[in-house]
Amino acid sequence: MIEIKNLHKSYQMGSNALHVLKGIDFSVKEGELVAIMGSSGSGKSTLLNILGMLDVADEGEYLLDGMPIKNLNETKAANYRNKFLGFIFQSFNLINYKTALENVALPLYYQRINRKKRQEKALKYLEQVGLKEWSHHLPSELSGGQKQRVAIARAMVTEPKVLLADELTGALDSTTSYEVMGLIQKINDKGNTILVVTHEDDIAHMCKRIVHLRDGVIVKDEKVKQVRAAEYVQ
């Protein structure tokens, strides 16, 4: 699903160049649930941004589902993000004056899908994350866990090829984190490809594979025995 070869990225910081990614080779197959681990500054967020087409690599190849991702302008990148990727953020990033349903439906608006279809589909995905009854509530009326589940529904609603989650449990307490990871595992069980960036060991072990990043290189790439989040949740 994802093929990365010899990826380099550096940032200009004043007169110094900060070499963040120093030749990453990495691939993800369809249906995998991969954790990218590393301490802060290891380059894991940069990697995720490049995978998410929010940033562009200086060097290297990136294939998404066999399609080379290169020479992106803003419009093209927006189009690919909308069609192929779903984002889940640490801080949820819901639009605060829109209801849960409207937030979930928003990516479909940018696909020019008509209003009725958008709402139907958004409601279906809200139901999958267990928030059908909350569809008309504003984000401010939802708990952290609920907000993240709305965000997950929004990421899923376009049926993307890959879900990218950036510290998705970073703002949640551990119980809620496990609930959310349980949801991620359920989505993965249905065959969706998911990449999770985290620095929490227990969260990483709920994935099927852990890629360790340190100072811009992959130091370890291992398959792990998945810990089911349901074991933690009573």
Added chain:
Amino acid sequence: MGRLSVFSYTRFLSSVITNPMFDIERWQEIFDTIRKNKLRTFLTGLSVASGIFILVILLGFGQGMQNGVAQEFEEDAITSINVWAGRTSKEYKGMNPGRRIQLRNENFESTNHIFREDIEFKSARTYIGGMTINYGKESLAYDLQGVSPDFQFIENAKIIEGRFINENDEANTTKVAVIGNKIKQDVFSSLDTPIGELIEVSGIPFHIVGVYSETEDREEERIYIPLNTAQKVFNGADRLGNISYTLPPAANFKAAVAEATQFKEQLRTHLQQLHTIAPDDTSALNVFSMMEVAQRYFSLIDNIKFFFWFVGICTVIAGIVGVSNIMLIVVKERTREIGIRKAIGAKPWAIVGLILQESIFVTAISGFAGFIFSMGLLEIFGPYIEVDYIVNPSVNFNVALSTVILLIIAGTLAGFFPAWRAANIHTIKALKDE
């Protein structure tokens, strides 16, 4: 032909439907933001509306002043040229300064002859003072003037009853009088008509044959009798008080002014030669062209109007800058939201459209509000304004409307830069914005 038009019509319709302006979702988003920021939107709108309001009112008063001045000049024919005689102030060809110049019938006749190609109406006038005027036992204190038949057109007097002095009166030295409407109201109010009544001037009876009206009361307090009669009956000999002409209408105002000025100079030169007056002696003959005065007034009004435009446009620009400013704040406040939208697939132009449409909407609504309010005010109260030199302030609807449309275009530009900035915010940075 028919098929083509149906085809282009359906194409037009489909383009309208897919046009983001008709996108209900986007309108809802715009109303959402407006609802969330009522006060801010209201204040922005107010600055635009008051800009348009001030512009329209100023333009209205500019027009009102023009109307007012135009009305002032309607009292006398605008192409009229008047000559009065005075005393010489310069020695010339052996003649001493201080010599009194008297206009005479022969001057009038010779100028009439020389300038017969140029003039439209001509009239000489003699002022008769010191006469007692009686109507029955009532003594009247009004100006008495002997005038030519054409005088009616030079003064722009309207005959409301009977007739004015005519050629026949001139030829036969008839004893007839034409009175102003004010005199009719003051003296003859108990009668159906003053026509046929007799007034006595120094004991000599005159038949009233007509009543005239003018725009100003002051000019309706005169009794006109035939010039010939005045000179003969009241021992005026061939002396004239003043000579007046009007010129035929010219193609445009500029040409009229030029013709009037040229005629004035020629007339002055001719009369100066007749009376042996130095060419640069300004006090011996006073030749007065209404056109030149009118031109001065109208150019003053043009300047005032220009100034009003300038002030009005500046006010509108202040409003526009306000819109631009507010939209920049809107963009700043919504940076994170814009980041979210971009992350989930909004294209740059979708962001531009969203911000721009809000800006256009606010500008358009408030612009039209200011427009309707100010136009309404002018329409309702304009006709009741009674101030010297201001008559019926009003604005050309098309001019005002195109100003509003221009304002909306300006509002679009005002919104564009903030919108462009919004669309170019880096998504990652925008998402980190607090």
